[in-house]
Amino acid sequence: MKHIFYILFLLPILFSCQSEKAVNVYPNQVGDIELDEKLDDSNFKKCFVDPFSFQYYNFDGFQYKGEKLEIEKKLERSNLISDKNSTGYITIRFVVNCEGKTGMFRVQQMDENYKEKVFDKKFINQLLDFTKSLNGWIPQEYLGIKINYYQYLTFKIKDGKVSEILP
Template sequence: MKRKINIWLLVSFVIAALLTLWIYLKLNEHVGDISNDSAMDSAEFSPCSDYRILQYYQIGTYYQGGKKAIKTELLPKIKTDGLPKNGLLTVRFVVNCQGETGYFRTKMIDPDLKDVATPIEASKHFYGLISELKGWVPGQIEGKPADSYAQIAFKLEEGKITDIF
């Protein structure tokens, strides 16, 4: 009788532990993770793996020529129509293992650090400009190219972009 109870308790414990681990892995999202949103994201873009997407600084993702090259390519093309006069617009996105970009998300704050709604058309304009940048070099994990997040911030002053970083 005692043996049956011990076996039952052991099996119950193993099942509970496995269930807890499974729930943890399913629900464990990291701050800032971007999930695919079919209403927003292009069907043409997809990450190369199902593995968690890492941050650019964890695996060394960069743009050829650095931020200076990004500024040179983007500044002449940027239109700030529909955006507030002052603030900071951050576009966060994924660079996949082939150097393609997608899963764009926008956040804007005003000079008082309060969230500002970004008009959809303005967001799409910035997404289009960033997707035209073809110099992304994906980071690597154990010598293999990997997906990672990247971001570009635009500083607006008096209705004009004064800095890109």
């Protein structure tokens, strides 16, 4: 009986001695955008590489000069139209650096049931160009330090037209 007790006592110790090097394949924060030299403008620079990612919701209100209303006015003047059968959501996520400049744009496309969908490439490029042209993003600070932050715009598409901008 003593031998069984010693074996049961030593067994966990033996297995705990096996060590594997832990490799973190996940980003620091869910949704972090990694630099992709094929997609990203080489002229866009983050002000520093930070281990913590600030998000649009860390601040009071929409961080754009004239707020969301100004973006909606600009979009209305753009008159972007796709195939009349197109309905769903197109989200464009990006980084705003400490100078208020944008880069590292990523696009996600979904149908009205939030399932992956592919919209007309020309329409996607028009929305992406529109988003890249927005130059009123307000730089932010945290504890007196200028920071980078993530922002996104979701375009709700109804019958080939943008019916709403979210958030």
